[in-house]
Amino acid sequence: MTQPAETRRERAARRAGEFPPPPEPLPVPVIDSHTHLDLTVAEPSAPGRAAGDPVAALLAQAAAVGVDRLVQVGVDLDSSRWGADLAARVPAVVATVALHPNEAPRLADLDEALRAIESLAAVDAVRGVGETGLDHFRTGPDGRAAQQASFRAHIAIAKRYGKPLVIHDRDAHADVLRVLDAEGAPETVVMHCFSGDAEFAAECVRRGFVLSFAGTVTFGNAAGLRAAAAVTPVDQLLVETDAPYLTPVPHRGRPNASYLVPHTVRTLAEVTGTGLDELCAAISATGDRVFGPWAGR
Numbered sequence: 001m002t003q004p005a006e007t008r009r010e011r012a013a014r015r016a017g018e019f020p021p022p023p024e025p026l027p028v029p030v031i032d033s034h035t036h037l038d039l040t041v042a043e044p045s046a047p048g049r050a051a052g053d054p055v056a057a058l059l060a061q062a063a064a065v066g067v068d069r070l071v072q073v074g075v076d077l078d079s080s081r082w083g084a085d086l087a088a089r090v091p092a093v094v095a096t097v098a099l100h101p102n103e104a105p106r107l108a109d110l111d112e113a114l115r116a117i118e119s120l121a122a123v124d125a126v127r128g129v130g131e132t133g134l135d136h137f138r139t140g141p142d143g144r145a146a147q148q149a150s151f152r153a154h155i156a157i158a159k160r161y162g163k164p165l166v167i168h169d170r171d172a173h174a175d176v177l178r179v180l181d182a183e184g185a186p187e188t189v190v191m192h193c194f195s196g197d198a199e200f201a202a203e204c205v206r207r208g209f210v211l212s213f214a215g216t217v218t219f220g221n222a223a224g225l226r227a228a229a230a231v232t233p234v235d236q237l238l239v240e241t242d243a244p245y246l247t248p249v250p251h252r253g254r255p256n257a258s259y260l261v262p263h264t265v266r267t268l269a270e271v272t273g274t275g276l277d278e279l280c281a282a283i284s285a286t287g288d289r290v291f292g293p294w295a296g297r
Contacts, residue, residue: 017253017254017255018045018254018255019043019045019046019047019254019255019257020247020251020255020260022061022064022065022259022260023065023259023262023263024065024262025064025065025066025262026065026066026067026262026276026280027276027277027280028066028277028280028281028284029063029066029069029280029284030066030067030068030239030261030265030280030283030284030287031068031069031071031238031239031283031284031287031288031291032069032070032071032239032240032241032243032258032261033071033192033212033238033239033240033287033291034073034131034166034190034192034214034240034241034242035071035072035073035240035241035242035243035257035258036073036075036079036242036243036244036245037055037058037072037083037086037093037243038072038079038082038083039243039244040058040243040244040255040256040257041054041058043244043255045255046058046255046257047257055086055090058258058259059090059092059093061257061258062257062258062259063092064259065261065262066262066280067258067261067262068092069093069094069287069291069294070092070093070258071093071094071095071096071127071128071240072086072093072094072095072096073095073096073130073131073192074095074096074097074098074117074120074130075098075100075103075131076099076100077099077116077117080095080096080098080117080120081120083095083096083097083126084120084125084126087125087126088123088124088125091294092294094125094127094128094291094294095123095125095126095128096126096127096128096129096130096131096164097117097120097121097126097128097129098129098130098131098132098154098166099113099114099117099132100131100135101132101133101134101139101151101168101170102135102139102143102147104143104146104147104149104150105139105142105143105144105146110146110149110150114150114153114154114157117129117154117157118157118160121157121158121160121161121163122161126163127163127164127291127292128158128163128164128166128291129154129157129158129161129163129164129165129166130154130158130165130166130167130168130190131166131167131168132150132155132165132166132167132168133151133168133169133172133176133192134147134151134168134169134170134172134179135147135169135170136170136171136172136175137171138170148175148179151179152179152183155179155180155183155184155185155186156183158186159184162186162187164186164187164189164190164210164290164291165186165188165189165190166190167189167191167192168192168193169191169192169195170195173196173200177203177207180207185209188210188290189207189208189209189210190209190210190211190212190238190290191209191210191211191212192212192242193212193214193240193242193246194212194213194214194225194228194229196224197224197227197228198224198227198228198230200228201227201229201231201232202231205231205232205236208236209236210236210238210286210290211228211229211232211236211237211238212238212239212240213225213237213238213239213240213264213268214239214240214242214246214248214264215242215246215247215248215249215252215256215263215264216246217248217264217268217271218248218249218252218264218267219249219252226271229268229271229272230271230272230273232272234274234278234279234282234283235282235285235286236286237268237279237282237283238283238287238290239261239264239265239268239283240261240264241256241257241258241260241261241264242256243255243257243258244256244257247260248260248263248264248267249263250263251263265279265280265283
């Protein structure tokens with residue numbers, strides 16, 4: 001859950017706004033590799049709220065434009081449990097579980113919370129550990145020891161259960177790599193809402209990490225992100241919403257949801273010089289490789 005480019009005014013507009021209209025469907029279905037359905041359904045204008053089933057409405061809306069699989073991401077115990085339960089019931093959804101880096105310093109008993117996350121990580125419908133990592137923007141020096149301890153524990157959990165590690169990295173690129181090097185990275189690492197430049201992207205690519213790009217890559221002031229995407233091989237690239245945040249252009253400032261992924265995919269196709277069909281197929285294959293197998297596929 002990363003909000004590096006959303007201003008206070010945009011957050012207010014998003015909370016008060018309506019969800020945008022659907023984009024043109026993608027030619028090949030893709031995955032939304034990082035979303036927060038629990039937060040999206042809480043939006044005042046969430047589709048399906050009046051009918052009492054906003055999750056089903058959001059999934060149907062996403063599938064209609066070629067986003068047929070979603071990764072529901074946990075940020076605390078409540079959201080991790082909610083996601084694990086949803087993924088066990090809904091074939092189009094898998095879950096990840098974790099304590100967000102900014103959550104760790106707030107907990108009275110971090111060890112107890114980590115034990116609960118580890119028990120959830122053993123569930124089959126839970127396909128990743130995250131979002132975990134480091135955040136030097138919202139957590140100051142006093143909380144960084146707890147953040148790093150939590151990060152190290154999540155790395156160990158991911159390796160113990162053979163599941164991908166989903167990393168939140170905000171203003172902490174060098175320290176994230178330092179901790180991963182010290183602990184030994186899991187076989188699969190996903191850099192959620194990639195926020196670095198081309199040099200950092202190349203370093204992550206060299207290490208075999210998967211880079212997931214959110215709607216921020218469509219923003220007018222995101223030339224550095226587009227340069228990072230341009231140096232990322234298509235088989236190490238994923239796309240995400242981080243919904244309900246980071247709504248892509250042309251709807252920046254309004255609520256986000258998985259059905260808006262096509263805007264970001266089309267930007268990535270332009271930036272990488274890849275045909276839309278080819279890029280969608282690559283994103284789909286990477287999603288299956290990282291988070292699969294998916295029920296019914």
